[in-house]
Amino acid sequence: MPVDAVVFDCDGVLIDNISSWWAIHEYFGTRNEEMLEKFLNKEITEEEFVNHDVEEWKKVQSKIHMDDIMRCYSGVKLMPGAREVIKELQSKGIFVAIVSSGVDLLIGTIANMLKVDDWAANGFEWDEDGYLIKGAPTKVYSHDKGIMVEKLIRINNLKSKNVISVGDSSTDLSMKVGESKFIGFNPARERAVEEFEKARVSIVYNRDLRDLWPIMFDGEILK
Numbered sequence: 550m551p552v553d554a555v556v557f558d559c560d561g562v563l564i565d566n567i568s569s570w571w572a573i574h575e576y577f578g579t580r581n582e583e584m585l586e587k588f589l590n591k592e593i594t595e596e597e598f599v600n601h602d603v604e605e606w607k608k609v610q611s612k613i614h615m616d617d618i619m620r621c622y623s624g625v626k627l628m629p630g631a632r633e634v635i636k637e638l639q640s641k642g643i644f645v646a647i648v649s650s651g652v653d654l655l656i657g658t659i660a661n662m663l664k665v666d667d668w669a670a671n672g673f674e675w676d677e678d679g680y681l682i683k684g685a686p687t688k689v690y691s692h693d694k695g696i697m698v699e700k701l702i703r704i705n706n707l708k709s710k711n712v713i714s715v716g717d718s719s720t721d722l723s724m725k726v727g728e729s730k731f732i733g734f735n736p737a738r739e740r741a742v743e744e745f746e747k748a749r750v751s752i753v754y755n756r757d758l759r760d761l762w763p764i765m766f767d768g769e770i771l772k
Contacts, residue, residue, distance in 0.1 A: 552765055553707050555638055556698055556724060558716035559649040559656050559670070561737050563663065565628045565756065569651035570602060576621040579605040588691075589720070589740070595650070595691060599671070599684030606681075613681040615654065618673075622655045627662075628735075630758035630771075635663050637762075637771055646701055648714075648724060650691040669697050695726040702726070713765055719744035732764055 560568045574581055581602055588598045606613060638645050646667040649656045653672035660668035669689050674682040689697050694716075702709055709727030716724055717737045722744055725731035733745035733752040745752050753760045762771035 551711050552641075552643055552713055553711035554644040554646065554701070554705065554713070555765070556646045556648050556701065556712065556714045557665075558694075558714075558718070558721050558724070559647050559659055560651045561628075561717040562715055562734050563628055563631050563647065563758075564655075564659055565626050567737070569622070569649075569655045570599075572621045572625070572655075573606060573618060573652070574602070576617075577606045577609040579609060581605065591692060595671070595687040596684060599673075599687075603673070603681065603683055615675060615679040615681070618652070618654055618681070622658075625655065627659070628758055629756060630760075631663065633771065634758045634761065635665065639664075639666075644701075644705055644707070648689055648694050648697045648701070650687075650689045650694065650720075667701060691720045692723060694721065694724045698724050698729070699726050702729075715761060717741060722748055722750070725750070732761055734758070734761065 557563050560566055566572060584593065584598055584601050587593045635645050645665045647656060647660050647665055649670045651670050653670040656668060656670035671688055672685045674685050676682055698714060702712060709729040712729040713732060714724035714729060715732045715734050717735050719741045722731060731750045733741065733750050735756050736742045736745060736752065751764045759771045762769060
């Protein structure tokens with residue numbers, strides 16, 4: 550089956566980090582495990598989750614500038630093989646997109662760096678001086694990333710059977726729409742491994758995106 554498009558999650562897939570949200574927590578010394586568990590169990594909405602995070606950060610620093618958030622990502626590195634895989638996909642004429650529920654300031658930077666064809670992520674509302682107000686309305690729903698994948702398929706006149714999505718978390722399975730294919734990469738948690746195995750999708754445990762290539766292209770090796 551030909552591959553016309555590959556849609557990547559970003560945190561833990563294209564970039565070697567846990568989460569673009571967690572990086573902000575580390576910067577401010579805050580925690581969100583309890584709320585994360587509630588969110589993963591669908592007990593709270595995306596907006597409630599994000600705005601709780603913002604409140605916690607503001608307890609540490611009442612005025613948070615966009616530059617402060619960008620500082621949280623100073624040590625973020627691309628996942629091994631990211632540049633090579635995306636460059637090779639695009640050389641084959643394959644549409645490459647990022648669909649992430651991560652922070653748009655970081656995801657947009659990575660999208661520009663890798664020169665992907667399209668991207669979508671979540672973020673914040675800022676005042677006119679660049680200070681954080683609250684979370685912006687959700688664009689990419691973690692539990693239903695397929696909405697954005699379907700939108701990309703529709704806009705670009707693609708067939709779902711020729712689309713591959715790649716993600717590292719259990720919620721990323723929602724990227725698998727219609728007849729499309731999903732590959733689990735570098736599973737973030739035990740929950741992800743369990744859900745990937747239950748869904749019977751291919752899983753790459755190594756932290757090198759080049760290991761996706763034989764799965765996407767019938768045993769072909771990317772060096």
